[in-house]
Every structure is written in structure tokens, then in C-alpha cells.
Amino acid sequence: xSQINVLRLTGRSQAVxxxxxxxxxxxxxxxxxxxxxxxxxLGAVRKLAGAPFDVLVIDRNNxxxxxxxxxxxxxxxxxxxxxxxxxRALMRRVGNADFLLAEVTGVDLAARTxxxxxxxxxxxxxxxxxGSVSNxxxxxxxxxxxxxxxxxxxxxxxxxxxxxxxxxxxWEPDASRRRALLTFAVVGGGPTGIEYAGALAELLPVLRxxxxxxxxxxxxxxxxxxxxxxxxxxxxxxxxxHALETLQRKGVEVLxxxxxxxxxxxxxxxxxxxxxxxxxxVWTAGVEANVLGFGLGRPAAHRxxxxxxxxxxxxxxxxxxVGDLAFVAGPDGRALxxxxxxxxxxxxxxxxxxxxxxxxxAVRPFRYVDRGIMATIGRNSAIxxxxxxxxxxxxxxxxxxxxxxxxxxxxRSRFVAxxxxxxxxxxYDRPIRLIVRAGxxxxx
Amino acid sequence: xSQINVLRLTGRSQAVxxxxxxxxxxxxxxxxxxxxxxxxxLGAVRKLAGAPFDVLVIDRNNxxxxxxxxxxxxxxxxxxxxxxxxxRALMRRVGNADFLLAEVTGVDLAARTxxxxxxxxxxxxxxxxxGSVSNxxxxxxxxxxxxxxxxxxxxxxxxxxxxxxxxxxxWEPDASRRRALLTFAVVGGGPTGIEYAGALAELLPVLRxxxxxxxxxxxxxxxxxxxxxxxxxxxxxxxxxHALETLQRKGVEVLxxxxxxxxxxxxxxxxxxxxxxxxxxVWTAGVEANVLGFGLGRPAAHRxxxxxxxxxxxxxxxxxxVGDLAFVAGPDGRALxxxxxxxxxxxxxxxxxxxxxxxxxAVRPFRYVDRGIMATIGRNSAIxxxxxxxxxxxxxxxxxxxxxxxxxxxxRSRFVAxxxxxxxxxxYDRPIRLIVRAGxxxxx
Numbered sequence: 001x002s003q004i005n006v007l008r009l010t011g012r013s014q015a016v017x018x019x020x021x022x023x024x025x026x027x028x029x030x031x032x033x034x035x036x037x038x039x040x041x042l043g044a045v046r047k048l049a050g051a052p053f054d055v056l057v058i059d060r061n062n063x064x065x066x067x068x069x070x071x072x073x074x075x076x077x078x079x080x081x082x083x084x085x086x087x088r089a090l091m092r093r094v095g096n097a098d099f100l101l102a103e104v105t106g107v108d109l110a111a112r113t114x115x116x117x118x119x120x121x122x123x124x125x126x127x128x129x130x131g132s133v134s135n136x137x138x139x140x141x142x143x144x145x146x147x148x149x150x151x152x153x154x155x156x157x158x159x160x161x162x163x164x165x166x167x168x169x170x171w172e173p174d175a176s177r178r179r180a181l182l183t184f185a186v187v188g189g190g191p192t193g194i195e196y197a198g199a200l201a202e203l204l205p206v207l208r209x210x211x212x213x214x215x216x217x218x219x220x221x222x223x224x225x226x227x228x229x230x231x232x233x234x235x236x237x238x239x240x241x242h243a244l245e246t247l248q249r250k251g252v253e254v255l256x257x258x259x260x261x262x263x264x265x266x267x268x269x270x271x272x273x274x275x276x277x278x279x280x281x282v283w284t285a286g287v288e289a290n291v292l293g294f295g296l297g298r299p300a301a302h303r304x305x306x307x308x309x310x311x312x313x314x315x316x317x318x319x320x321x322v323g324d325l326a327f328v329a330g331p332d333g334r335a336l337x338x339x340x341x342x343x344x345x346x347x348x349x350x351x352x353x354x355x356x357x358x359x360x361x362a363v364r365p366f367r368y369v370d371r372g373i374m375a376t377i378g379r380n381s382a383i384x385x386x387x388x389x390x391x392x393x394x395x396x397x398x399x400x401x402x403x404x405x406x407x408x409x410x411x412r413s414r415f416v417a418x419x420x421x422x423x424x425x426x427x428y429d430r431p432i433r434l435i436v437r438a439g440x441x442x443x444x
Numbered sequence: 445x446s447q448i449n450v451l452r453l454t455g456r457s458q459a460v461x462x463x464x465x466x467x468x469x470x471x472x473x474x475x476x477x478x479x480x481x482x483x484x485x486l487g488a489v490r491k492l493a494g495a496p497f498d499v500l501v502i503d504r505n506n507x508x509x510x511x512x513x514x515x516x517x518x519x520x521x522x523x524x525x526x527x528x529x530x531x532r533a534l535m536r537r538v539g540n541a542d543f544l545l546a547e548v549t550g551v552d553l554a555a556r557t558x559x560x561x562x563x564x565x566x567x568x569x570x571x572x573x574x575g576s577v578s579n580x581x582x583x584x585x586x587x588x589x590x591x592x593x594x595x596x597x598x599x600x601x602x603x604x605x606x607x608x609x610x611x612x613x614x615w616e617p618d619a620s621r622r623r624a625l626l627t628f629a630v631v632g633g634g635p636t637g638i639e640y641a642g643a644l645a646e647l648l649p650v651l652r653x654x655x656x657x658x659x660x661x662x663x664x665x666x667x668x669x670x671x672x673x674x675x676x677x678x679x680x681x682x683x684x685x686h687a688l689e690t691l692q693r694k695g696v697e698v699l700x701x702x703x704x705x706x707x708x709x710x711x712x713x714x715x716x717x718x719x720x721x722x723x724x725x726v727w728t729a730g731v732e733a734n735v736l737g738f739g740l741g742r743p744a745a746h747r748x749x750x751x752x753x754x755x756x757x758x759x760x761x762x763x764x765x766v767g768d769l770a771f772v773a774g775p776d777g778r779a780l781x782x783x784x785x786x787x788x789x790x791x792x793x794x795x796x797x798x799x800x801x802x803x804x805x806a807v808r809p810f811r812y813v814d815r816g817i818m819a820t821i822g823r824n825s826a827i828x829x830x831x832x833x834x835x836x837x838x839x840x841x842x843x844x845x846x847x848x849x850x851x852x853x854x855x856r857s858r859f860v861a862x863x864x865x866x867x868x869x870x871x872y873d874r875p876i877r878l879i880v881r882a883g884x885x886x887x888x
Contacts, residue, residue, distance in 0.1 A: 062611060062879045079523045086877040088611075088654040098658050101611040101879075118615065156882035167506060167532075167545040171562065210532040214542055412867055412875050416860055423856055431856050433530040435506045435545075437882045438600035 029054050032354060033114050033123035035104050035292070037064050037087045039340040040129030040323030043347020044354075045090075045097050051355055053125070055097040058116060062087055062101050065152055066408060068340065069417075071192060074155040075199035076163070076430040082417045084152060085409040104130065107296060109316055125318050125354045129347060130290035132324035132338055135302065137286055141263035146283040149192060158282065160435045162200070165279050166207055170215045182220040183278035185268050187260050188285030189226030190233065191375035194243050196282060197224045198378035201250040206430045222252045223276065225268070227259035227285070232383070234337060234373060239383040242392045246377045260285070287338060289325040300327035301335065309365035311350055317363070320353060322346035328366065336368055345369065376400045379425055473498050476798060477558050477567035479548050479736070481508050481531045483784040484573030484767030487791020488798075489534075489541050495799055497569070499541040502560060506531055506545050509596055510852060512784060513861075515636060518599040519643035520607070520874040526861045528596060529853040548574065551740060553760055569762050569798045573791065574734035576768035576782055579746065581730055585707035590727040593636060602726065604879045606644070609723050610651055614659045626664040627722035629712050631704050632729030633670030634677065635819035638687050640726060641668045642822035645694040650874045666696045667720065669712070671703035671729070676827070678781060678817060683827040686836045690821045704729070731782060733769040744771035745779065753809035755794055761807070764797060766790035772810065780812055789813065820844045823869055 029052050034041045037059035048055050063084040072078040091097045102118035107126070114121045134148035147158040165181055172178040186197045200222050208217040224231075224247060231247075231254070232240045247254055259271040268276045288303040297313050298306040304327035305313070311326060313319040323343035330336045345368055353363040372386035374396070382396035391399055401421065408414045420431050473496050478485045481503035492499050507528040516522040535541045546562035551570070558565045578592035591602040609625055616622040630641045644666050652661040668675075668691060675691075675698070676684045691698055703715040712720045732747040741757050742750040748771035749757070755770060757763040767787035774780045789812055797807040816830035818840070826844035828835040835843055845865070852858045864875050 062607060062877070079525050080878055080880050081523050081876045084878050084880070086654070089877065092654055092656060099611075100615060101608070152880055153882055156880070160882060163506060164545070167543075171544060210530070210536055212536060412863065415863065419856065419859065432525045433506075433533065434524055434528050436524050436528070436596055436600070438597055438604060438880070 030124035030358060032125045033121055034127040036129035036131055038129060038131045040343035040347040043344040044127045044351045045094055047348045047351030049094040053096060056100060057097060058100045058102055058104055059087060060103045064090060070149060070155050071196040071199055074149055074158040075203055076159050076432045077424055078417055078420055079432055080152055082413050104292060127350045128321045128325060129323045130292045130325055132287040132289050134283060135286035135288035139260060139262060142283060145263045146281040148283050161280060163433055163435050170211060179219050180266060180277035181279040184280045185223045185225055185276060185278040186282045187225045189224060189231040192284040193224060194231060194377055195375060197222055197247060197252045198250060201252050202378045203430055205428050224252050224254045225258045225260060226256050229257050235383060235385055243377055243383060246381045250378060293325045310353060310363045311346055311366050320350035322350050330368055342368060374400050474568035474802060476569045477565055478571040480573035480575055482573060482575045484787035484791040487788040488571045488795045489538055491792045491795030493538040497540060500544060501541060502544045502546055502548055503531060504547045508534060514593060514599045515640040515643055518593055518602040519647055520603050520876045521868055522861055522864055523876055524596055526857050548736060571794045572765045572769060573767045574736045574769055576731040576733050578727060579730035579732035583704060583706060586727060589707045590725040592727050605724060607877055607879050614655060623663050624710060624721035625723035628724045629667045629669055629722045630726045631669045633668060633675035636728040637668060638675060638821055639819055641666055641691060641696045642694060645696050646822045647874055649872050668696050668698045669702045669704060670700050673700050679827060679829055687821055687827060690825045694822060737769045754797060754807045755790055755810050764794035766794050774812055786812060818844050
């Protein structure tokens with residue numbers, strides 16, 4: 001997978017600045033503003049390294065997040081520093097890039113500026129890669145009561161809540177209330193949903209030891225609710241069946257054909273009218289593009305923006321839309337999925353296209369090279385579909401493990417993640433069972 | 445140092461509970477309630493292992509915190525999971541102990557109950573080890589504007605703020621405002637103050653690389669403000685001089701005889717009338733016992749409680765006060781310092797005393813065995829005073845390193861901390877430069 005190369009920003013042309021100069025002097029070079037430091041934005045930055053542009057990356061966080069492993073933070077297996085890497089440390093390896101920590105609030109296509117909560121930034125070329133957010137489809141109560149799982153803060157909040165729930169259950173004398181507390185409903189049978197449900201199921205034996213003699217952890221139930229009649233819509237049906245069996249073997253109750261109609265205090269209501277009492281609801285069943293695309297062009301499904309085959313915004317050849325925000329049809333005519341490899345390849349493409357534009361060369365259409373998809377279901381089992389080659393079970397899991405280890409940024413992250421995974425594997429122990437929250441910031 | 449033994453809760457008598465029993469049946473054994481899972485509380489729990497008591501530990505956090513390394517979390521060198529360990533995982537190694545995650549709000553000495561935000565817990569014996577909190581001495585603005593450094597949440601908040609400040613400075617065009625932003629005032633020349641100032645000074649070269657060409661990190665100033673005319677009041681004057689020189693060599697501006705009179709937006713006012721503009725104020729210059737001791741007995745300095753030489757509360761032989769809350773005179777007649785080894789030994793003592801009381805044996809007075817004190821000033825230098833043997837510089841640092849590595853709980857923590865320290869040492873790189881905050885918890 002091409003991710004490996006993308007994440008190593010090798011920036012061969014380190015910009016030399018005279019000592020003492022605080023703000024880098026604006027050369028008369030075109031300015032590329034990249035909105036978003038995710039897979040799409042970083043993909044563009046890397047391919048702009050050494051090119052005659054000043055690149056500015058804007059993100060609301062100071063880190064790049066390796067989202068495929070977010071569920072491991074939410075299940076107390078990895079620490080944030082294993083899956084997040086400071087953007088500025090990545091920028092420094094690219095000589096011509098700088099970073100602005102700010103929230104982007106709008107784009108003025110006519111004035112060629114990006115508005116942020118930190119002022120206005122002009123651009124000559126714009127790469128819009130703001131990613132996506134959870135989509136609750138207006139289902140009543142969902143936005144207020146359910147845990148989404150898209151950001152690092154959400155993953156930590158979910159981890160805290162799961163651990164707090166077991167502490168509360170320990171001291172709940174009423175058996176039916178205790179069972180309701182200990183029911184975890186994971187909504188969505190896509191990769192995030194099955195990965196989180198599997199990780200949660202494997203957290204139980206660890207907690208069983210912690211609570212021995214005080215709480216019967218066997219009272220805990222993990223439900224996986226999926227509206228369709230199968231799991232893993234993007235995978236083949238054999239993989240989906242394997243995932244279903246593996247989850248069931250791990251004790252997860254998979255409820256297919258179970259669309260969620262509403263969530264209220266301690267209760268999930270299904271479209272069938274059935275009502276499930278539960279203490280925690282995790283929402284992984286829908287995403288939509290960041291609201292930033294609103295009004296910038298013709299909208300498509302899931303708040304995406306229709307772009308030219310070149311990824312340019314219609315009427316604005318200087319603006320490229322990449323990643324989850326871009327609506328692009330694949331070779332089969334269907335929209336490309338919101339996946340990291342798609343975003344990365346689109347980032348690469350935008351960078352190459354900007355170089356072409358600046359040299360007066362025509363921009364080529366984007367072509368997605370599908371290298372495969374994968375999902376893991378806890379220890380020992382994963383599903384890997386690499387074009388015609390499909391792997392399941394232990395072999396898939398070893399492939400998954402090796403690949404994700406390579407894809408993590410930085411030797412330290414890889415090493416610590418490997419240690420944590422090995423720890424979990426051999427000792428059936430979750431290293432990070434801490435309920436931690438940063439305090440409020442004093443106003444200095 | 446005895447800490448090593450304290451932290452390994454080897455609990456030889458694992459309580460066997462019949463499967464399916466959710467709430468452990470209350471045996472007719474006396475109940476010991478331990479308020480606080482810090483060094484004092486854990487010291488007591490460990491020595492009660494296998495004794496015929498039911499032990500309940502109550503803490504507002506679900507982890508034991510290794511406070512001596514808190515400043516390393518606040519300076520982006522360690523992750524929370526390296527210095528915090530789940531209390532329940534410690535409890536499970538002690539067969540007769542359970543844990544309650546709750547905030548203790550009061551003690552009813554007559555009724556022999558502890559009131560928490562989670563209900564009332566009766567006790568036969570009570571070990572009060574609630575620790576201490578920052579004391580702002582009523583200095584105007586301090587509580588609102590300064591960062592304390594006593595809890596994990598505070599350390600994360602400070603880390604986030606330091607990193608955010610550099611990001612803000614990068615985009616601040618006004619030189620004088622930039623310099624003010626980049627001035628960090630650490631108040632207090634005790635171990636925490638010098639350790640944090642040293643760690644912050646060593647963070648600068650890392651940030652210099654991150655910001656090369658964009659911000660002159662040399663504009664940053666680190667001030668260490670100490671009201672007395674020397675650093676490290678508890679150490680000998682030779683050690684204090686060594687600390688002063690080491691800090692100065694690292695670029696820290698040490699201002700002795702500089703008491704803080706007030707803090708307002710961006711300004712620290714000294715007793716001398718001098719005013720220092722700064723972006724971040726860190727307060728390490730005062731602690732006082734947790735408010736829980738209020739009204740339980742005769743108060744002493746820093747909100748401590750006067751106890752019998754046996755650590756019993758006067759008039760209440762069933763109540764033991766240990767750690768920072770206890771006012772106990774040492775052999776020299778002065779109060780014992782608020783240090784982890786003091787708390788631990790007092791916890792051990794309380795446990796032994798409770799066993800004596802239960803067997804009708806007289807309780808002996810507590811005697812503190814002073815094994816030494818130490819502080820480190822960044823890479824390569826520490827001060828270690830082990831009775832008559834004093835070590836400074838590199839030798840002290842190696843001693844400090846080895847001892848703290850042993851004292852961290854759990855092989856994984858030690859291993860990851862060692863990796864992070866080595867990473868910092870060899871690559872001059874801070875691994876954890878992330879601004880991360882857990883999201884708000886949905887109300888399910």
C-alpha cells in the first residue's frame with residue numbers, strides 16, 4: 001500500500017533561513033494553502049516538497065491522526081502518542097511548508113482567501129482536505145447521547161466512559177439496572193464498528209480479573225447493530241460471514257437488519273419497534289463530509305462536493321478537493337469510498353496537478369489505484385482483501401499487524417505500539433485502563 | 445528507598461469468591477476504609493494484605509499517580525500511562541481489598557462513616573490519606589491564571605498550553621508581544637519547580653528544530669522565581685548552589701528573593717514592585733493538605749491535622765491520618781515534609797497499628813526512617829542526598845534514573861518510560877508533543 005511512502009516526508013530540499021529571521025520572508029513564490037493535516041493534506045504536502053511554492057497547512061489540531069487505529073485508543077490498548085504525530089515535526093522535514101493551528105471557518109473563492117478563527121490566509125492554490133465528521137442522520141437523541149468515534153478526543157472520552165461504567169456497575173446493587181449499564185451498543189457493521197466491538201469483547205477478560213469477587217463481568221453484553229442484512233458492505237460476502245462468525249465466537253451479539261430509530265436515556269429504539277436498554281451507545285454508522293464544502297459548489301451525497309475528474313472545483317482550477325469531501329466516481333461509476341488510501345492518492349494527485357498548472361502543463365484526470373481493504377476483529381483474526389487475494393483469520397491478522405506497524409509514523413510509535421500489542425496478546429492485559437481528562441486551561 | 449517494596453502489592457492471600465456472586469458478601473470482618481489511593485493509602489493497603497479485614501479504597505481517580513514524574517508529563521516527555529496505574533489492577537493483587545471511584549466529601553467521626561458523592565460508607569477503622577492540593581496563599585489572580593502541577597489533568601493542561609503558546613507565538617507579528625507570550629514563569633524553587641524549569645529548558649532545542657525558519661525559539665525565556673535567597677530549602681546549600689549553576693547553564697533565569705505578589709492577564713507582579721510580562725505562569729510554590737481534614741481535629745500549619753505520635757486522631761484511636769494531611773514532628777522537632785516516602789511509611793505504620801488494635805496489642809509511635817531526598821535538573825544532572833552521601837551531576841542523575849525506573853509500577857511502564865527517556869537523551873526529541881483533550885461525555 002502506498003501509505004508507507006506517504007507518511008515519510010523525506011523533504012530533500014531543506015529551506016535554509018538566515019538566523020534570527022523570525023517570520024520567514026515571503027518569497028515571490030506562489031502560495032499553496034492546504035486545509036487539513038489528514039491523509040489527503042499530508043499526501044499533497046509531501047509531493048510539494050522541494051517545489052517552488054510556499055506551503056501552509058492549516059489544521060485545528062497540532063497532530064496528524066492515524067485514524068485506522070483510533071478504536072484501539074477507545075478500547076484502552078494504545079495511548080494517543082502512538083497514533084498521533086505532531087504536524088510541525090512532519091512539516092520540518094519538508095523545507096517549504098509551515099503550519100497554522102487554527103479552525104478554518106470559510107473559503108472565499110473570489111478573493112482566494114481562507115478564513116480561520118486566527119485571521120485570513122490568502123492562497124494562489126488551495127487543497128481542500130477537511131475530512132469528514134460523524135453523520136447522525138437527524139436520528140433523535142443520537143447526537144446528544146451516543147459516542148462518535150472520529151477524533152482523538154472522542155476516543156478518549158469513550159475510553160473514559162467505558163471504564164467509568166464498570167466502576168459504576170460494581171456498586172449498582174440492582175441486577176437489572178446493572179445489566180443495562182453493562183450493555184454496550186455499537187451501531188454500524190462497517191470496519192470501525194466490527195473493530196471496536198471486537199476490541200471491547202477482548203477487554204472483558206482483562207476487566208474480569210480486575211473485578212474478580214466484586215462484579216460478574218459476564219453480565220456485560222456487547223451488541224453490534226447493523227441496519228443491512230450483512231456486515232462489511234464494502235467487502236465480499238465470504239469476508240462478511242467470517243467477520244460475523246468471529247465476532248459471535250468472541251461473544252458479541254450481532255443484530256443484523258437492526259436500524260436505529262432513536263436513542264434516549266439508557267435506551268436504543270430500533271426501527272422494528274424493539275427497545276434495548278443500554279448504558280453506552282457508540283455510533284460508527286455514518287459519516288459526512290466536513291461542513292466546509294457547503295456552498296462552494298454542487299453538493300453530492302453525504303455533503304460531498306462534485307469535482308472535475310482532475311479533482312479541481314468546477315470553475316476554479318486553482319482549487320483542488322481531496323479526501324472525504326471530494327465526490328469522485330471510480331472506474332465502476334460508483335463514488336470512491338471515504339478511505340485513507342483514496343485521500344492520500346488524491347493528495348498526491350493535487351500536488352502533481354499544481355506543479356503542472358504552475359508550469360503551464362495540462363492537468364490529468366485522477367485515477368485511483370485500489371490496493372485493497374482490511375479490517376481486524378481483535379486478537380488473531382483479520383480480513384484482508386488485496387485485489388484478487390483474500391486472506392482471513394490468523395494469516396490476515398499477521399498481515400494487518402505488519403502493515404499497520406509499518407504505517408505508524410516514527411520508530412518510537414511503532415516500537416511502543418508493538419510493545420502494547422504484544423503485552424495485550426501474551427498477557428491478555430490492556431495497558432492503558434486510565435480515566436484521564438486534561439484540566440481546564442487557566443486564562444493567563 | 446522503601447518505595448520499591450511498597451509499590452509491588454504482592455498480596456499472598458488471594459480471596460477466593462464463589463463464581464456468580466456479584467457483590468462480595470460482607471463477612472463479619474472489621475472494615476478498613478482507606479481514603480486516597482496515593483502513596484500513603486497504598487502503603488496501608490499493602491500491609492493489610494492477608495489480614496482479617498475487608499479493605500475499601502476510595503479515590504476520585506481510578507489510578508495511582510507516581511507524582512515525582514508528573515513534571516515529565518507536563519513537559520511532553522512521558523505519557524499518562526507511564527506514571528499512572530489503575531488502582532483496581534493494584535487492588536486485585538491484594539485479596540481483601542476493593543475500590544470505589546468516588547469523591548469523599550466528609551467524615552462523620554461519631555457515626556463512623558465516610559460520606560462520598562456516591563453514598564455513605566461505614567468503617568471500623570479509617571485511614572485518612574487524602575493528600576494535598578496547591579496552596580495559592582490567597583495571592584490575587586494566582587488561582588485563576590496560574591497552572592498548578594499536582595494532578596494528571598493539570599499536567600496535561602500545562603503541556604497543552606505550552607505547546608499552544610509556541611503555535612500562537614509563531615503567528616504573532618509584534619515582537620514584544622511575542623517575547624511576552626514566550627516567557628514562562630515557574631514559581632517555586634523546590635524540587636518540582638527546578639525539575640519543571642529544567643525540563644522546559646530542554647524542550648526548547650526540540651522546538652527550535654520544529655520551528656526552524658519560522659520562529660526564533662531563542663526568544664523564549666524561562667524564569668524560575670523563588671521567594672527565599674536560595675533554591676531547594678530541604679537540601680544542603682552545596683546542592684542548592686549546584687542546582688542554581690546547572691539551571692543557569694541550561695538558560696533558566698533564576699530570580700532569588702522574588703516573592704510573587706499577584707498575577708493578572710499576562711503579568712506577574714513581584715513583592716519588589718517589579719512587573720514581569722509572561723504568557724504562562726506555573727505555580728509550584730505551595731501546597732496544603734486536602735480540605736477533608738477540616739473540623740476533624742486540631743489544625744496545624746498548611747491545613748494539616750495534629751495527630752498522636754501513633755498517627756491516631758486524638759480521641760479517635762480507630763482513625764489514622766497519614767501522608768500530607770498528618771502533622772507529625774520528626775526527630776528534630778520540625779514537621780515531617782510532605783514527601784512520598786513519609787506517606788508510604790506512615791501507611792505501613794497505620795496498617796500495622798490496625799492489626800495491633802484488632803489483636804488488643806498497644807500501638808507503637810510512628811518513627812520516620814529518612815532514606816534521603818533527590819531532585820533532577822534535566823538530562824545529565826541530579827542531586828541525591830542519601831544521609832551522609834551526597835551525589836551531584838551525572839552520577840546523581842544515573843542514580844536518579846535507575847531508582848525512578850525501579851519505582852514505576854509495572855514492567856510495561858518502566859520499559860516505555862526508559863524508551864522515552866533514551867529517545868529524549870539520544871535524539872534530543874520529545875516524543876509526546878500533542879495538544880490532546882478528551883471530549884465531553886455524552887449524557888447517555
